[in-house]
Amino acid sequence: MWQEKIETMPREELEALQSERLMNQVKRMYERVPLFKERMDEKGLTPDDIRGIEDLHKLPFSYKQDLRDYYPYGLFAEPLSNISRVHASSGTTGKKIVVGYTKKDLDDWSDCVARMMHAIGLDNNDFIQVSYGYGLFTGGLGAHGGAERIGATVIPTSSGNTSNQLQTMVDFGSTCLCCTPSYALYLGEAAEEAGLTDKLQLKAGIFGAEPWSEDMRHEIEKKLHLKAYDIYGLSEIMGPGVSYECEYQAGMHVCEDMFIPEIIDPDTLEVLPAGEKGELVFTTITKEGFPLIRYRTRDICSLNYEKCKCGRTHVRMNKPQGRTDDMLIIRGVNVFPSQIEEVLLKVSGDITPNYQIIVDRVNNTDTFDINVEMSEHLFSDDIKSIEKTEKLIKEKLRDVLGISAGVHLVNPKSITRSEGKAKRVIDKRKI
Numbered sequence: 207m208w209q210e211k212i213e214t215m216p217r218e219e220l221e222a223l224q225s226e227r228l229m230n231q232v233k234r235m236y237e238r239v240p241l242f243k244e245r246m247d248e249k250g251l252t253p254d255d256i257r258g259i260e261d262l263h264k265l266p267f268s269y270k271q272d273l274r275d276y277y278p279y280g281l282f283a284e285p286l287s288n289i290s291r292v293h294a295s296s297g298t299t300g301k302k303i304v305v306g307y308t309k310k311d312l313d314d315w316s317d318c319v320a321r322m323m324h325a326i327g328l329d330n331n332d333f334i335q336v337s338y339g340y341g342l343f344t345g346g347l348g349a350h351g352g353a354e355r356i357g358a359t360v361i362p363t364s365s366g367n368t369s370n371q372l373q374t375m376v377d378f379g380s381t382c383l384c385c386t387p388s389y390a391l392y393l394g395e396a397a398e399e400a401g402l403t404d405k406l407q408l409k410a411g412i413f414g415a416e417p418w419s420e421d422m423r424h425e426i427e428k429k430l431h432l433k434a435y436d437i438y439g440l441s442e443i444m445g446p447g448v449s450y451e452c453e454y455q456a457g458m459h460v461c462e463d464m465f466i467p468e469i470i471d472p473d474t475l476e477v478l479p480a481g482e483k484g485e486l487v488f489t490t491i492t493k494e495g496f497p498l499i500r501y502r503t504r505d506i507c508s509l510n511y512e513k514c515k516c517g518r519t520h521v522r523m524n525k526p527q528g529r530t531d532d533m534l535i536i537r538g539v540n541v542f543p544s545q546i547e548e549v550l551l552k553v554s555g556d557i558t559p560n561y562q563i564i565v566d567r568v569n570n571t572d573t574f575d576i577n578v579e580m581s582e583h584l585f586s587d588d589i590k591s592i593e594k595t596e597k598l599i600k601e602k603l604r605d606v607l608g609i610s611a612g613v614h615l616v617n618p619k620s621i622t623r624s625e626g627k628a629k630r631v632i633d634k635r636k637i
């Protein structure tokens with residue numbers, strides 16, 4: 207194990223470590239981050255009121271809006287001379303957010319990613335192709351840091367230029383691919399078309415940055431002949447590696463010596479018991495440059511504290527199902543794009559996993575349509591078979607969602623492919 211002592215630390219010891227780190231972090235931030243002090247003062251709290259993780263729930267929440275309001279450096283807890291790197295995320299709406307890392311933060315980050323790479327059997331003999339975008343997005347440099355930390359050979363292709371990616375993969379003998387699941391699928395498709403699939407030497411894929419279903423995992427594994435692992439993270443907390451799947455792929459271990467997760471009810475703000483689904487909240491307890499207390503991620507998932515077969519004691523989070531702000535309300539019904547993906551991927555054979563959801567409002571009523579690419583073989587079939595498949599998908603969707611959607615099978619390759627995070631939803635009501 208990469209950092210065995212930390213990764214398998216008995217929970218009692220781990221919680222004692224978290225308590226100590228939390229108390230230090232709260233003190234530090236109270237002195238250095240004016241917004242945090244203001245929020246503590248509003249609640250009548252001082253750092254002395256926080257005596258361990260049992261007091262975590264007393265602390266004030268922080269929000270993405272805070273990062274926008276204090277853009278660019280207003281929430282940093284170190285002088286800028288100690289900041290080694292910044293990353294930023296633009297999100298889909300609104301102003302950019304900026305985060306900063308000290309040298310130690312970058313080291314810790316590389317450790318998080320290295321823990322995962324080691325867990326899934328990668329080492330200095332591997333060639334790790336990083337096809338996440340490099341730049342202000344944390345994916346590229348985050349994966350890069352972990353790959354270097356385990357001593358592997360990094361192939362820093364960044365995203366895009368798909369045919370070149372594939373040729374590099376073949377020529378350089380890449381054994382691991384890091385990119386978004388939607389780009390992995392696209393690469394798989396392109397490899398098939400170019401007749402390169404059999405020349406690939408990939409054994410593992412490290413995919414994250416967007417929600418993806420188990421069926422999507424199988425689809426990618428089938429296309430690229432590798433084992434696909436999930437990695438989770440967000441710029442505000444660190445980047446990729448906040449949590450990751452181990453060799454057993456039974457949830458993602460949170461690097462709990464650095465980040466404390468909680469699940470809350472987003473409406474009542476109550477902390478929910480283990481196993482219950484709600485909004486994921488993180489507190490960073492080791493970060494120097496840009497620490498956050500009780501950051502509301504908007505991601506929806508649950509936590510599992512049972513010991514994993516791998517021996518790691520760090521809690522596992524399940525695959526985030528989506529975000530509270532991704533949830534569509536269509537004709538009064540809550541719909542997550544991930545529910546649609548699950549239905550579509552179960553209708554194998556006749557369709558491909560490429561789809562787009564289009565929501566609009568006509569005469570004060572929501573319209574809800576899904577375009578799904580049909581497979582080549584259905585494309586060459588008769589119109590009756592196409593209509594039959596559309597009807598089948600429509601029925602399955604109505605069973606799962608409780609409302610009906612217009613389902614339209616569109617021609618193969620007609621939906622734009624993504625080289626990063628896929629844009630699955632076009633909500634014209636917001637335009």
Ligand code: DLL
Nearest residue numbers: 295345414415416417437438439440441445446526
């Ligand atoms: O996406 C960091 C990252 C890069 C993670 C590469 C994994 C791999 P942001 O751009 O700030 O950071 O977006 C963070 O993406 O709050 C989730 O909603 C979503 N997300 C990230 N990883 C996963 C995942 C990066 N494995 C936001 N499953 C998060 C589902 C994910 N959603």
